[in-house]
Amino acid sequence: MNLQKNRDEIFQAVAQATKEAHRSQESVNIIAVTKYVDSSITKDLIKTGIEHIGENRVDKFLEKYEALADQKLTWHLIGSLQRRKVKDIINYLDYFHALDSVKLAEEIQKRATKPIKCFLQVNISREESKHGLLVEEVHSAVQTIKEYEKIELVGIMTMAPFGADVAQLNDIFSKAHALQKELQQLGIPNMPFTELSMGMSGDYKEAIANGSTFVRIGTAFFK
Numbered sequence: 001m002n003l004q005k006n007r008d009e010i011f012q013a014v015a016q017a018t019k020e021a022h023r024s025q026e027s028v029n030i031i032a033v034t035k036y037v038d039s040s041i042t043k044d045l046i047k048t049g050i051e052h053i054g055e056n057r058v059d060k061f062l063e064k065y066e067a068l069a070d071q072k073l074t075w076h077l078i079g080s081l082q083r084r085k086v087k088d089i090i091n092y093l094d095y096f097h098a099l100d101s102v103k104l105a106e107e108i109q110k111r112a113t114k115p116i117k118c119f120l121q122v123n124i125s126r127e128e129s130k131h132g133l134l135v136e137e138v139h140s141a142v143q144t145i146k147e148y149e150k151i152e153l154v155g156i157m158t159m160a161p162f163g164a165d166v167a168q169l170n171d172i173f174s175k176a177h178a179l180q181k182e183l184q185q186l187g188i189p190n191m192p193f194t195e196l197s198m199g200m201s202g203d204y205k206e207a208i209a210n211g212s213t214f215v216r217i218g219t220a221f222f223k
């Protein structure tokens with residue numbers, strides 16, 4: 001496993017996709033998803049030039065956060081969060097990508113000591129196995145959550161179905177982009193909705209073509 005080579009290939013491919021989409025290079029952030037490796041390999045990866053770290057589980061997040069406390073990093077929790085675990089983790093996060101219910105928002109409002117940047121996770125593909133609000137549930141959730149000053153809704157997060165073809169990816173990602181723009185236009189204070197968290201190792205090019213501003217890449221770093 002050559003971490004520097006993998007890192008450089010990913011950053012180059014992201015830069016290329018960004019250019020092809022006629023977007024500015026700074027508009028796409030790359031989150032290295034380190035759930036497959038331990039803290040020691042994560043440290044080696046950071047040395048190759050990584051600013052954003054993502055984990056999908058609370059215990060693994062906290063383990064890495066502690067081991068890498070001396071590093072200058074931006075921390076993302078990208079996976080679903082159980083309400084009873086909110087208090088253990090919420091104040092260590094820079095970004096939370098999987099806000100998927102009003103009840104979870106309520107718990108964050110109760111436990112956070114500062115505003116937390118959150119993405120509303122939306123199940124655009126309507127797969128039963130996926131977390132996230134359905135599109136028709138989004139507006140009413142936003143109306144409730146806007147009263148919670150500890151939650152800053154920065155954008156929408158979505159995941160495409162496993163094995164989706166290019167046409168399906170473009171369909172799902174363009175719908176997410178349209179929803180993000182629609183919510184941004186509401187102009188609600190503390191809900192900028194400027195960001196789009198979508199794209200993983202297998203589909204980040206399509207995600208960038210459709211406006212993604214945070215890609216969450218794991219496997220491609222550690223192949």
Ligand SMILES: *Cc1c(COP(=O)(O)O)cnc(C)c1O
Binds near residue numbers: 035219
């Ligand atoms: C694991 C994970 C990723 C990264 O997926 P890869 O296919 O390994 O790049 C992205 N987002 C979430 C929510 C994940 O759990």
